[in-house]
Amino acid sequence: MFRKILIANRGEIACRVIRTCKALGIQTVGIYSEADAEAPHVKLADEAFLVGAPPVAQSYLNVDRILEIAKETGAEAVHPGYGLLSENTGFAKSCEAAGITFIGPSTEAIAAMGSKIESRKAMEAAGVPVVPGITRPLIDEEEGVTVANEIGYPVMLKASGGGGGIGMQVCHSDDELRKAYAGNQNRAKQFFGDDAMYIEKFVEEPRHVEVQILADKDGNTVYLWERECSIQRRHQKVVEEAPSPFLDAELRQKMGEAAVRAAKSIGYSNAGTIEFLVDKHRNFYFLEMNTRLQVEHPITEEITGLDLVAEQLRIAYGESLGYGQDDIKLEGHAIEVRIYAEDPKTFFPSPGTITRFEAPQGEHVRNELAVGEGSKVTPFYDPMIAKLIVKGNDRLEAITRMQAALENYHVEGIKTNIPMLRDVMAHEAFRAGDTTTDFVAKHIQQKK
Template sequence: MFKRILIANRGEIAVRIMRTCKLLGIYTIGVYSQADSDAPHVKLADEACFLGGPRVAESYLNIDKILEVALQTKAEAIHPGYGLLSENPEFARRCEELGIVFIGPSHDVIALMGSKIEARKAMETAGIPVVPGKSFPLTDAEEAIAAAKQIGYPVMLKASAGGGGIGMQIVKSDDEIRKAFEGNQKRAKDFFGDGSMYVEKYIEHTRHIEIQILADGAGNTIYLWERECSIQRRHQKVVEEAPSPFLDETVRQKMGEAAVTAAKSIGYKNAGTIEFLVDEQKQFYFLEMNTRLQVEHPVTEEITGLDLVAEQLRIATGGTLTITQGDVKKDGHAIEVRIYAEDPKTFYPSPGKITKLNIPQGSGIRHELGIHEASMVTPYYDPMIAKLVVKGKERDEAIDKLQAALSKYEIQGIKTNIPMLQSVAEHPKFRSGDTTTAFIDKYINRKT
C-alpha cells in the first residue's frame, strides 16, 4: 500500500479520501488555494501545500504546480477525487511520465471516454445499446438539422466533451436547432476547449440509472449494483439512491453485465461508472462513462459495505480484487442528497459566511462535509458544500430518515437548497418511486 498520497482536490471529497487514507495509515498531502486556507480538508491533511490564487486556473487546475508539490513532498500517488482534474487525460499522462501513480484509469482510456462521440463508437463496437443518434461531430446548425430529421424530433443537442449539463439542450424543430447550436457550441468550447457537437434522440420519461464497476489490472471486473440518479436540476443530479426502485432483478443483472462488458472492452482499470438512460419499458441505453469516483458513491458503499476509496487504492498499488461478483451483497436502501449553497428557487449560488451549522445525528445518518461553522463559501467553486446520506432496512424507512434529517439540518448565513430537497423527500411521487428525469420540473418547480 502507498505511504504518501497527494489529494488533488478540495471540499468534502478531499475530506472523504483523507478519512480512508488515515484508516489505512497513509500520510496525506492536501493542497489549497488562497480562498481555502481555513477549509476542513486543509486542517485534516497531515501536510497542506499552497497552490495559488482563489480561481481554479490559479490553483486546483494548475497541473504544473500540483505536480511540483507532489515531487517536493515525495508523494507516491495522486488521488484526483471528482471534478477538477479527475478526468483530464493530460494530467494523468504527466503523472505517469513522472512515475507518480494516478489513482484512476490510464490517460488514453480517460481520453477515449471523455469524448462522448468516441465513447459512443466504442460502446457500439462492444455491442452495448446506445441512444439512437449520430456518432460524428457536426460542423454547423444545418448539418445538425439534417441529422435530426433522420433521427426524428425531439433530439438532444450535446457537446462531445460536455458535462454538468453544459452544452446540452433539448430541441424540437429546425428553428430551435438554429437558435441553440452556436450558443451551445461556444459554451462547450469555452468550458472544455472542444466545441464538437452531436445529436441523439431525446427519449422522454426516462430514468438516469448508473452502474458502479471495479476493475483490477489482472482482468477482473465486477459491478456493485446500480444507483438511481434521475432527480436532477438543469441536467445535474441532486438526489441519488441505491438500489433503484424501478428495476427488477432481471434488468438489474443485464445492466450490470453490460457495464462489465463495456469496461472490459476498453481495458478499464480502477473504479468507474457506466451511466444509462432507461425508458418506460426498461430498455437501457449507454449515456456516458465517468472514469473516476462519483459524487454519489456513498450510497453504493452503504448497501454493499465496501469502501470504494480503499478499493481504488488497492487496485492502484497493483492489487487484485478481493471479492468476486458473487460476493457483492445488497443490504438495505440508501439515499443521498446534495446540499448546495444556492437559492432553492432560482438555483443561483449563494456565497457568504456560515454563521451557524447544526447537522442531524443518529443511526443510519452519514455526512460528507466540506464546510464548518464560520466557513466562507466563496463564488470561486462549485456550490455543493455537503452531502447527507441516509440508510434504512427498506426504502420507506430510508425516506422517513431523510425527511427527519432534513427537518433538523440547519445552516445559517447563506441560502441552501434544503427547502427544495424537503419538497422532493415529502412528495408522494418520490415515495412511490416515480422519479424520472422530469421530476423537478414537473413536481417541484411547478409546485404541483
C-alpha cells in the same frame, strides 16, 4: 500499500479521501488555494501546501505546482477526487512521466471515454445499447437539422466533450435547434476547449440509472449494483438512491453485465461508472462513462459495505480485487442528497459566511462535509457544500429517515436547497418511485 499520497482536490471529497487514508495508515498531502486556507481538508491533511490564487485555473488546475509539491513531499501517488483534474488525460500523463501513480484508470481509458462521440463508437462495438444518434461531429447547424429530421424530434443537442449539462439542450423543432446550436457550441468551446456537437434521440420520460464498477489491472471486473440519479436540476443531480426503485432483478443483472462489458472493452481498471438512460418500457441506453469516483459513491458503499476509496488505492497499488461478482452483497436502501449553497427557488448560487451549521446525527445518518460554522462559501467553486446520506432496511424507511434528517439540518447565513430537498422527499410521486429526470421541473418548480 502507498506510504504517502497527495489529494489533488478540495472540499468534502478531499476530506473523504483523507479519512480512508488515515484508516489505512497512509500519510496525506493536501493542497489549497488562498480562498481555502482555513478549509477543513487543509486541517485534516498531515501536510498542506498553497497552490495559488482562488480561481481554479491558478490553483487546483495548476498541474506544475501540484506535481512539484508531490515530488517535494515524497508523495508516491495522487488521488484526483472528482471534477477538476480527475478526468484530465494531460494530468494523468504528467503524473506518469514524473513517476507518480495516478489513482485512476489509464490515460488511454480516460481518453476513450472523454469524447462522447468516441465513447458511443466504443460502446456500439462492445455490444452495449446506445441512444439512436450519430457517431461523428456535426458539420454545422443545417446538418443538425437534417439529422434531427431523420431521427425524429425531440432530439438532444450535445457537446462531445461536455459534462454537467453544459452545451446540452433538448430541441423540439428545426427552429429550436437552429437557435440552440451556436450558443451551445460556444459554451462547449469555452468550458471544454472542444466545440464538436452531435445529436441523439431524446428519450422521453427517462430515468438516469448508473452502474458502479470496479476493475483490477488483471482484468477482473465486477459491478456494484446501480444508483438512480434522476432527480436533477439543470441536468445536474441533487438526489441519488441505491438501488433503483424501477429495476427488477433481471434488468439489474442485464445492466450490470453491460457495464462490465463496457469496462472490459477499453481495458479499464480502478473505479468507474457507466451511466445509462432507462425509458418507460425498461429499455436502457449507454449515456457516458465517468472514469473516476462519483459524487454519489457513498450510497453504493452503504448497500455493499465496501469502501470505494480503499478499493481505488488497492487497485492503483497493483492488488487484485480478491472477490467476484457473487461476493457483492446488496443490503437495504440508501439515499443521498446534495446540499448546495443556492437559492432553493431559482437555483442561483448563494455565497457568503455560514453563521450557523448543524448537521443531523444518528446511527443511520452519514455526513460528508466541506464546511462548518464560520466557513466562507466563495463564488470560485462549485456551490455544493455537503452531502447527507441515510440508509434504511427498505426504501420507505430510508425516505422516512431522510425526512427526519433534513428537518434537523440547520444552515444560516446563506441560502441552501434544503427546503427543496424536503419537498422532494415529501412528494407522493417520489415516494411512489416515479422519479424521471423531469421530476424537479414537473413537481417542484411549478409549485414555486
